[in-house]
Amino acid sequence: MGMSNLTRFEASEGTRATTLDSILDRTLAGDAISEAEGVTLLEQTDAGAIAAIREAADELRRQQVGDTVTYIINRNLNFTNICEQHCSFCAFRRDAGQEGAYWLSLDVMLHKAREAVERGATELCMQGGLNPQAKQDGSSLAYYLNLVRELKQACPQLHLHAFSPQEIQFIAQQDNLSYAAVIAALQEAGVGSMPGTAAEVL
Numbered sequence: 483m484g485m486s487n488l489t490r491f492e493a494s495e496g497t498r499a500t501t502l503d504s505i506l507d508r509t510l511a512g513d514a515i516s517e518a519e520g521v522t523l524l525e526q527t528d529a530g531a532i533a534a535i536r537e538a539a540d541e542l543r544r545q546q547v548g549d550t551v552t553y554i555i556n557r558n559l560n561f562t563n564i565c566e567q568h569c570s571f572c573a574f575r576r577d578a579g580q581e582g583a584y585w586l587s588l589d590v591m592l593h594k595a596r597e598a599v600e601r602g603a604t605e606l607c608m609q610g611g612l613n614p615q616a617k618q619d620g621s622s623l624a625y626y627l628n629l630v631r632e633l634k635q636a637c638p639q640l641h642l643h644a645f646s647p648q649e650i651q652f653i654a655q656q657d658n659l660s661y662a663a664v665i666a667a668l669q670e671a672g673v674g675s676m677p678g679t680a681a682e683v684l
């Protein structure tokens with residue numbers, strides 16, 4: 483289905499509107515868009531353009547999955563709020579030693595994971611602050627890998643939706659590794675997917 487049934491973006495800059503409509507039409511026809519075209523969509527600031535993108539996304543959702551809504555039972559495990567970063571919007575982070583700062587022990591994390599399974603969870607969503615003390619044998623990645631392996635060993639059926647792009651960047655910087663190496667190692671250890679949060683990276 484093309485954009486004919488949808489509100490077309492009427493921009494004063496005709497070429498930009500044509501480009502946008504053409505990208506959205508091809509998306510709705512099932513074509514993959516290029517990275518450059520994705521950037522073009524992200525760069526739109528005009529309210530009409532944004533409405534057209536939103537409408538196309540909704541139409542694509544309707545085409546692909548209809549109106550069926552599904553859900554899973556998961557548990558969020560925010561294992562530490564100690565964070566070296568100071569994102570201006572964040573009310574979660576604390577400095578080490580500050581009132582309210584916490585860092586869960588492995589035993590507590592395993593207990594929470596088992597408890598989640600007992601309550602019917604199929605997924606653990608795990609994220610935490612950027613804690614430079616969270617290291618094993620001097621390695622940040624080793625700490626995270628141990629966490630993942632222990633959790634998967636205790637609850638192999640749990641899907642681990644874990645560690646935001648911000649945390650991947652943090653681990654890579656701490657251990658001087660590439661993002662690809664960190665992601666591959668975590669995946670190998672048992673991480674199933676990456677949360678899409680931490681938009682501050684952008």
Ligand code: SF4
Nearest residue numbers: 565567569572575611
């Ligand atoms: S990285 Fe996460 S926990 Fe740390 S300050 Fe930013 S939003 Fe908060």
